[in-house]
Amino acid sequence: MKPxxxxxxxxxxxxxxxxxxxxxxxxxxxxxxRKAVLNVIREIGYKPNAxxxxxxxxxxxxxxxxxxxxSSRLASALLKGIEDAAHRLGYSVIICNxxxxxxxxxxxxxxxxxxxxxxxxxxxxxxxxAYGEAxxxxxxxxxxxxTVSYRFQIPYIKVDDKQAAYQATKYLIEKGHKEIGMIGGSxxxxxxxxxxxxxxxxxxxxxxxxxxxDRIAFGNFAYESGIRCMDELFQKVPEITAxxxxxxxxxxxxxxxxxxxxxxxxxxxxxxxxxxxxxAEMTIPPLTTVHQPVYEMGKKSVEMLFSTKGAVESIIMPxxxxxxxxxxxxx
Amino acid sequence: MKPxxxxxxxxxxxxxxxxxxxxxxxxxxxxxxRKAVLNVIREIGYKPNAxxxxxxxxxxxxxxxxxxxxSSRLASALLKGIEDAAHRLGYSVIICNxxxxxxxxxxxxxxxxxxxxxxxxxxxxxxxxAYGEAxxxxxxxxxxxxTVSYRFQIPYIKVDDKQAAYQATKYLIEKGHKEIGMIGGSxxxxxxxxxxxxxxxxxxxxxxxxxxxDRIAFGNFAYESGIRCMDELFQKVPEITAxxxxxxxxxxxxxxxxxxxxxxxxxxxxxxxxxxxxxAEMTIPPLTTVHQPVYEMGKKSVEMLFSTKGAVESIIMPxxxxxxxxxxxxx
DNA sequence: TAATTTTAAGTAAACGTTTACGGTAAGCGC
DNA sequence: GCGCTTACCGTAAACGTTTACTTAAAATTA
Numbered sequence: 270m271k272p273x274x275x276x277x278x279x280x281x282x283x284x285x286x287x288x289x290x291x292x293x294x295x296x297x298x299x300x301x302x303r304k305a306v307l308n309v310i311r312e313i314g315y316k317p318n319a320x321x322x323x324x325x326x327x328x329x330x331x332x333x334x335x336x337x338x339x340s341s342r343l344a345s346a347l348l349k350g351i352e353d354a355a356h357r358l359g360y361s362v363i364i365c366n367x368x369x370x371x372x373x374x375x376x377x378x379x380x381x382x383x384x385x386x387x388x389x390x391x392x393x394x395x396x397x398x399a400y401g402e403a404x405x406x407x408x409x410x411x412x413x414x415x416t417v418s419y420r421f422q423i424p425y426i427k428v429d430d431k432q433a434a435y436q437a438t439k440y441l442i443e444k445g446h447k448e449i450g451m452i453g454g455s456x457x458x459x460x461x462x463x464x465x466x467x468x469x470x471x472x473x474x475x476x477x478x479x480x481x482x483d484r485i486a487f488g489n490f491a492y493e494s495g496i497r498c499m500d501e502l503f504q505k506v507p508e509i510t511a512x513x514x515x516x517x518x519x520x521x522x523x524x525x526x527x528x529x530x531x532x533x534x535x536x537x538x539x540x541x542x543x544x545x546x547x548x549a550e551m552t553i554p555p556l557t558t559v560h561q562p563v564y565e566m567g568k569k570s571v572e573m574l575f576s577t578k579g580a581v582e583s584i585i586m587p588x589x590x591x592x593x594x595x596x597x598x599x600x
Numbered sequence: 601m602k603p604x605x606x607x608x609x610x611x612x613x614x615x616x617x618x619x620x621x622x623x624x625x626x627x628x629x630x631x632x633x634r635k636a637v638l639n640v641i642r643e644i645g646y647k648p649n650a651x652x653x654x655x656x657x658x659x660x661x662x663x664x665x666x667x668x669x670x671s672s673r674l675a676s677a678l679l680k681g682i683e684d685a686a687h688r689l690g691y692s693v694i695i696c697n698x699x700x701x702x703x704x705x706x707x708x709x710x711x712x713x714x715x716x717x718x719x720x721x722x723x724x725x726x727x728x729x730a731y732g733e734a735x736x737x738x739x740x741x742x743x744x745x746x747t748v749s750y751r752f753q754i755p756y757i758k759v760d761d762k763q764a765a766y767q768a769t770k771y772l773i774e775k776g777h778k779e780i781g782m783i784g785g786s787x788x789x790x791x792x793x794x795x796x797x798x799x800x801x802x803x804x805x806x807x808x809x810x811x812x813x814d815r816i817a818f819g820n821f822a823y824e825s826g827i828r829c830m831d832e833l834f835q836k837v838p839e840i841t842a843x844x845x846x847x848x849x850x851x852x853x854x855x856x857x858x859x860x861x862x863x864x865x866x867x868x869x870x871x872x873x874x875x876x877x878x879x880a881e882m883t884i885p886p887l888t889t890v891h892q893p894v895y896e897m898g899k900k901s902v903e904m905l906f907s908t909k910g911a912v913e914s915i916i917m918p919x920x921x922x923x924x925x926x927x928x929x930x931x
Numbered sequence: 932t933a934a935t936t937t938t939a940a941g942t943a944a945a946c947g948t949t950t951a952c953g954g955t956a957a958g959c960g961c
Numbered sequence: 962g963c964g965c966t967t968a969c970c971g972t973a974a975a976c977g978t979t980t981a982c983t984t985a986a987a988a989t990t991a
Contacts, residue, residue: 271739273947284971289949297969314737319714320660321947323651325976331694331715340680340878345671352670352697356704361694361711363662366683373687380692383650384662406645408602492882521882528884547671551823551852553859553884604977615941620979628939652977656946 272315281309292317323385331361332574333381336392337369342518342546343563347392347414350567358575360387371397378403388574390414395460396421412581414570415563416460426570426584428561430461433588434468437513437541437559440590442476445599446511446539449473450484452498452523453515461490465515465543484509488519495522503530510599511539517546517558524552524595535597545591555593562586603646612640623648654716662692663905664712667723668700673849673877674894678723678745681898689906691718702728709734719905721745726791727752743912745901746894747791757901757915759892761792764919765799768844768872768890771921773807776930777842777870780804781815783829783854784846792821796846796874815840819850826853834861841930842870848877848889855883855926866928876922886924893917 274292278285283302290297291306298306309315323329334351336344348364355362363386365377378400381389389404392414401421404411413425441449451469454462466485473480483505488494495518502509503526514520520542527534534540534554542549542558549556566586573581605623609616614633621628622637629637640646654660665682667675679695686693694717696708709731712720719741722731727744732752735742744756772780782800785793797816804811814836819825826845830853833840845851851873858865865871865885873880873889880887897917904912 275947285948286950286972287970290970293949295950299969302969316710316713318655318716318947319711320651320654320716321976322949323976324649324655324947324978325949327976329651338680339683340676342676345673345676348695349669349671349697352695356697361696361715363692364679364683364695365692366680366687379647380650382647384692385649385651518882525882525884525886548879548882551849551856551879553856555856606977616978617942617980618940621940624979626980630939633939649977652946653979654946655948655977656979658946 271318272313274315274317276313277306277309277315280313281306327385329385329387330359331363331384331386332388332390332571333363333365333377333384333386334390334392335365335367335374335377335394337367337394339364339366342548343415343544344392346546346563347567350564350569351390351571352567354568354571358571360571360575367394369394371399375399375403378407382407388412388571390570390574392416393461395458396423410574410581412570412573414566415561417583424573424581424583426566426573426586428586428588430464431468431471433543433559433561434465434513434515435472436468436588436590437543438469438472439476440557441511441513441539441541441596442472442478444511444539444596447478448484448506448509448511449478450486450502450506450509450512451515452486452488452495452502452512452519454490455487461515469513481506488515488522490516490518492518492522492525495519496526497522499523499526503532509538511541511596514540514542517542517544517549517556520556520558520595521548521552524556535595539596539599541590541596549591550593552595554595557593557596558591560589560591562588602649603644605646605648607644608637608640608646611644612637658716660716660718661690662694662715662717663719663721663902664694664696664708664715664717665721665723666696666698666705666708666725668698668725670695670697673879674746674875675723677877677894678898681895681900682721682902683898685899685902689902691902691906698725700725702730706730706734709738713738719743719902721901721905723747724792726789727754741905741912743901743904745897746892748914755904755912755914757897757904757917759917759919761795762799762802764874764890764892765796765844765846766803767799767919767921768874769800769803770807771888772842772844772870772872772927773803773809775842775870775927778809779815779837779840779842780809781817781833781837781840781843782846783817783819783826783833783843783850785821786818792846800844812837819846819853821847821849823849823853823856826850827857828853830854830857834863840869842872842927845871845873848873848875848880848887851887851889851926852879852883855887866926870927870930872921872927880922881924883926885926888924888927889922891920891922893919 274285278288291303367374388410396418417425453466486498486501488498542556545558545560549558605616605619609619622634698705723745727749748756784797817829817832819829873887876889876891880889
């Protein structure tokens with residue numbers, strides 16, 4: 270059996286209260302007994318039981334993160350930010366891969382509730398009513414990352430998607446492009462889909478460029494869909510000279526499609542992505558894209574989660590375009 | 601305050617023992633009282649406290665995973681496999697990003713011990729003595745993934761690196777290449793470095809091809825180092841027609857370097873990678889590489905961890921070459 | 932019907948901590 | 962020497978469960 274605090278107490282000839290006080294650096298013992306107790310602890314290899322402690326303190330120093338897909342590049346970067354900040358603050362993080370599955374999500378919410386986590390971060394996921402209510406019932410801090418909720422008043426941290434998309438499109442326009450296509454997410458996706466499409470349209474409108482439904486292809490943010498969308502775009506609107514992809518992954522798909530068809534990027538076609546995930550700089554050519562500070566958002570989200578100052582404010586993080594080699598100036 | 605079991609007992613007019621029995625599907629109550637209790641539970645929104653339960657049952661249904669870098673592609677895929685299997689078995693997983701930092705690793709081991717996790721998976725990390733001893737003291741199951749320990753008898757699950765490297769090299773040889781370079785990891789890295797280099801050398805030796813120190817450049821498995829190594833290789837041994845990279849990321853670096861220098865892959869240079877991470881199929885051209893079944897290894901590792909049959913055997917997973925377009929046959 | 936077994940339920944100890952409270956001895960001021 | 966504070970430390974309750982043990986009633990058997 271693992272040694273417990275009373276084993277330590279017995280062996281050191283003191284009460285468990287004293288051992289506990291020493292462990293928690295509370296006052297109430299001489300330096301002499303402290304040393305003796307510490308020696309016993311080392312000797313028998315005692316480690317406090319965080320479960321028992323959690324039970325009385327009602328604080329587990331554990332938090333949960335829900336994300337639709339842990340293995341996406343975006344999630345990886347976010348997770349690292351979260352883990353780093355959590356570790357610094359002394360928290361452990363439980364990962365929950367929801368797979369965008371509602372049933373699985375409620376299961377996770379339940380587990381996290383039962384495990385008495387001290388806080389929850391929800392990333393990239395639309396907050397259904399059931400989730401929000403479950404969260405409310407738990408009475409613990411929650412923060413949303415890369416998403417928002419209009420129904421529930423939960424602090425969030427994200428980028429201004431519409432504006433970012435606007436700027437990406439404007440960037441292409443300023444490079445002389447007039448026939449610009451977009452590879453977007455679903456319009457039903459109120460978080461990462463619609464706003465980016467709106468930003469794109471707004472920019473075209475402001476510069477009096479043609480907007481047609483044909484110029485937008487709808488993917489699901491993944492690589493394969495980028496390929497398919499690029500194909501679609503080229504068949505319907507062969508005159509386009511540039512495309513804005515709503516995710517780097519789809520931009521990579523577009524890049525691959527172009528390569529296969531012998532279309533040179535950026536000479537024949539300019540591509541701008543979104544996210545600035547790690548592989549954006551590894552592509553051929555390196556991808557110009559709008560940078561979301563995902564790692565920092567991860568960090569900030571746990572800092573918000575455990576912020577000691579009362580009401581936490583949502584944060585709109587700054588984005589910016591990182592210029593690489595997938596966009597060419599034309600005239 | 602959150603409702604407790606005694607709140608439901610009181611409200612239902614039974615003892616907490618009965619409520620507990622109902623919750624745990626133990627015998628000892630009528631269907632009538634069961635329904636009544638369940639109703640109360642629903643009514644007041646009671647959720648069992650897993651911390652309290654864990655204290656008495658000495659079982660937390662929580663496990664830990666240690667990895668050097670959560671945001672690497674390899675780790676992402678592995679993590680997903682682990683999380684999936686864990687979720688299926690009812691376990692939560694705590695992630696620990698060690699950053700290859702010894703101090704941080706022991707910290708994590710401590711936290712996991714205190715939190716009474718039921719098992720630990722260690723991935724891609726050389727098991728220092730201190731870790732092994734800490735692990736031993738915890739008396740809980742451990743499994744190693746993508747790594748081994750010779751000093752500690754801990755079950756592992758990995759690929760035969762030397763053989764895989766041998767086959768990758770042989771593949772190049774069979775495609776007619778005679779001047780083959782390698783971008784390897786460090787020789788000090790007994791897990792992913794040395795064996796792959798040995799496999800490479802063995803293949804060259806078996807086919808009577810030239811082996812020189814010049815033909816091996818040493819990277820750290822990351823993208824940047826792939827670029828640097830490719831540069832190095834070309835300066836020292838311009839005659840090479842093919843290279844075997846010990847990781848896909850380094851292969852991507854090599855690809856980028858070639859692109860910048862106007863060297864066509866696979867026409868002027870063939871490249872084979874290692875890992876078959878998600879981006880291997882997204883590169884231009886798609887990367888031929890040796891596939892490690894990382895997701896499955898993740899799954900299997902937790903199945904091993906919580907396997908009920910006595911002694912668990914280590915597993916060598918099968919690898920295979922996936923042919924894409926970065927290697928060309930020459931004569 | 933009486934004896935016996937089975938079933939439904941309650942009581943209380945245990946899990947390993949933290950912590951409020953109390954007690955004793957020492958130190959101090961007068 | 963007496964009262965008071967302070968420092969050190971022990972006792973025991975509490976945290977929310979599970980579970981061994983007990984008990985009373987119901988069901989079964991003879």
